[in-house]
Amino acid sequence: MEPNPDPTIAAPDLSVQLGPLHLKNPVMTASGTFGYGEEYASLTDLGKLGALVVKGISLLPRAGNPPPRIVETPAGMINAIGLENVGVEVFLSVKLPYLCGLDVPVIANIFGNTIEEYAGLAERLDGAPGLTAMEINVSCPNVKEGGMVFGTDPAMTAKVVEAVRRKTSLPLITKLTPNVTSIAEIARAAEGAGSDILSCINTVAAMAVDVYSKRPRLANIFGGLSGPAIRPIALRCVYEVTRAVKCPVIGIGGIASAADALEFMLIGARAVQVGTANFVDPTITAEIIEGIRLFLEAEKIAALSDFIGTLDTSCLFPFAEDACGSIEI
């Protein structure tokens, strides 16, 4: 860290309170983009992170989709990994113990294909030493309901959140999908069912094709778009969600700089997650944390919480008074 230029001014306070969850700074890694932390350990200081969200976990290991699984598109990438993961038992016996040794809050991201799977996972993870919170990925097909994605229906979203809530007292985050007509409606359902925090967005449904081979770029045909390309969509979603619920919201989508992160916090996100940008620059989270600190210092804002949600949409007509007064323009 740069030394504070004026030692009489206290360093800005970057800590944030998200309902029951207290973080030393607002920058987390997004699920599926940071492995289980270990992959990045030699490249960046994991201890600096506000929290580390691990790759999505299911009850049983999952092999994932056949390749090709990823493709780059303008300012982003589409992935159809198919939620490959080691399963909850290996997570608990191998991955989590490693992370426990580091000074960073660990958040487990969980998913299932039935409500029972979500509940079973929550039960298995509850009380695991070193686990700070759980994030529910509701962007998964419900196999018992014809494959409809849980997170696209308010009632199904609520059922998942309720089932998980009953099994754990850990802080609970519900991660929303943008692939819905009204994200505000789903947000209200998740909050009503007991989610302490909401995070949004997951990837945006997308596809890519190749005119030369005349084939889809992904074996799965469809995938999820992430990276800077989706930031404006994410910003709009976070804006709608923060205005629909009372609980704290985590902004996710295309964040690749401190300025990007601050945009989300300006509109009301209490914290952010950084995804695809980790692939490009493994040290990006540390740079974002430092950039936020420099911004607060330069803008003379004592605490990040004083900045969050200060978007001004009121005074959009600065000359309105003049127009009403003597001068007519």
Added chain:
Amino acid sequence: MEKVLETARIICRESLAPLIVRLRLHSPGISAAARAGQFVMLKVREGIDPLLRRPFSFHRIHPDKGEIEVLFRIAGRGTLALSKLGPGDPVSLIGPLGNGFELPLDRTTQIAFIAGGIGIAPLGELIAQALSGPGQTQKAHLFYGARSASELLPEDIVSQFGLRVHFATDDGSFGYKGRVTKLFEEFTARADEDFRPAEVYSCGPLAMQYHVAKWALENDALSQLSLESLMGCGIGACLGCALPAADCGPGDDQRFVHVCEDGPIFSAGSIKWNQILIQQSPPPTYLFS
């Protein structure tokens, strides 16, 4: 061995063929730890176009000078941008990544190197190591093919590798007319040549690697194939670089290996070749010439 993030400087850039460029980079941290067959994730320029890093093998490693060489073929936006850089320009690297080749301990075994197109890149360092060092040098031949003569490295550069080289082109514009793997199969079957490799090292398009794998399995030869996949991160985090594994996972019908972590070097028998779904064909070269 730790992977590092390092800003390298381009020392030298040479155009070796219409679409093939060789870069020499000053990258002391990475060159000190690099092994033949490993690779770096390279950011061709700052910003979001292209967004992701691109994987490139070590073509040569010079730890004494703190340098590495990368040999690449212009195949799209990223490599086109990279081809425009010159001496003094910085590029960000993560490496060394992946497992790397292992040469046989017994220096008397016969080995074959098979390269298709830009697949010659990682074999450069491997061949240099096989032919140097104390004692006997390895008895080795290189089989090197491409679609046409213009996509091969110039003969004088290849002859500097210092071993017997057999060229092939699909269109017959240089050397044997036909697939390089066919040339290889025919040569190893010749009665007048005493060349029965116990191990093959290969790099090239998947269609070529499939034939190498088949030969190795049918002839009970050891094999080390440098395989490719599209990569998001190069360090095992995104799980984007999967290939179908030959063996199954517990209670699962298909398991996947990850090229960046488990590879890029695989034995022929570790991949389920008939489950490789879509062949991504590179875009036609007329886009770049």
